[in-house]
Amino acid sequence: MIVIVNKKALKGIILIMVIILIIVTSIVINHNKNHTSVTTTYVLNKPIEQGNEKSNYIAFACNVDWGNEVIPDILEILEERNIKITFFVTGRWVKAYPQLFETIVKAGHEIGSHGYQHLDYSKLSLEHNKKQIKDAEIVIMQHIETKPTLFAPPSGAYNQYTLMAAEELGYKTILWSIDTIDWRQGSTKDIIVKRVMEKPDHKGGIILMHPMPETAKAIPILIDELQSKNLQVGRVSDVIGD
Incomplete structure (x- = not known):
């Protein structure tokens, strides 16, 4: 038992x-x-820092959340040179300055999203990242017909949720391969030009810039220098193949 x-x-x-x-x-x-x-x-969702290295294009990516007084000068220079670049704009800036934004759009430049606010997206949750990108899209779409597909996180700060949010909303996350650091104190036009031209890999490059007075002065010089290397200055979509 x-x-x-x-x-x-x-x-x-x-x-x-x-x-x-x-x-x-x-x-x-x-x-x-x-x-x-x-x-x-x-x-x-890996961010794009560099385009096709066999491309004859190099892109200007201008991030806009301020610098209103400089934007008309930059647009005039680009118009004179018959060059179209990419402007990454924040939603709050578009909402505050719709007429200036429409001037950029009417000039035929490519529009990308810079999120709604200039925050540290690397500290945001998935839902907060999605809200920032979506809110910017809603404001931007009030002025353009085609939804933007490129997203540049402010300061290049992102986390896994930023990348996931961007892809879910139909965006490619864009960073840069060449940084002008034009926001830093003491960045004269000559220093800005040197920072760009001393880089070895220009083909398919993405040059990050902002609407700063010295940047506006540097742009014509950069265009001449880059064109002398048989490069065409253009949009981010030109270097990534879209």
């Missing part, structure tokens, strides 16, 4: 252990699936 009870107890213990093993295995498998999914999304 005692032996029979022990065997039943042993079977019960084995059954419980099997059930526990199945549950633990299921949890591990689901965890790995979720982890793989997130990791894959992150890889797919």
Whole structure:
């Protein structure tokens, strides 16, 4: 009788252990699936820093959240040279200065999103990232017919959620390969030109700039220098193949 009870107890213990093993295995498998999914999304959303290195284009990417007094000068220079570039604008700036934004649009320049506010997107949740990008899109779309597909996070700051949010909303995340650092104190036109021209890889490059007075002075020089290297100055879409 005692032996029979022990065997039943042993079977019960084995059954419980099997059930526990199945549950633990299921949890591990689901965890790995979720982890793989997130990791894959992150890889797919890798930001674009450089375009096609075989391209004869180099892109000017001008991030706009301020600098209203300089934008007309930049537009005039670009018009004289018959050059179209990419302006990444924040939603709050477009809302505050719709007429100036429409001037950029009417000049035929490419429009990208810079988010709604100039925040540190690397500290935002998925939903907050999506809200910033979507809110900017709503304001921008009041002035253009085609939805922008390029998104440049302010200060180049992003996290995994930023990348996921951008892709879910139909955007490619854009950074840069050459930084003018034109916002830094003491950045004269000559220094800005030097920072750009001393870089070795110009083909397919993306030059980050802002509407600063010295930048406006540097642009004609940069255009001449880059064209002398048989490069065409253009939009971000020109270097990434869109």
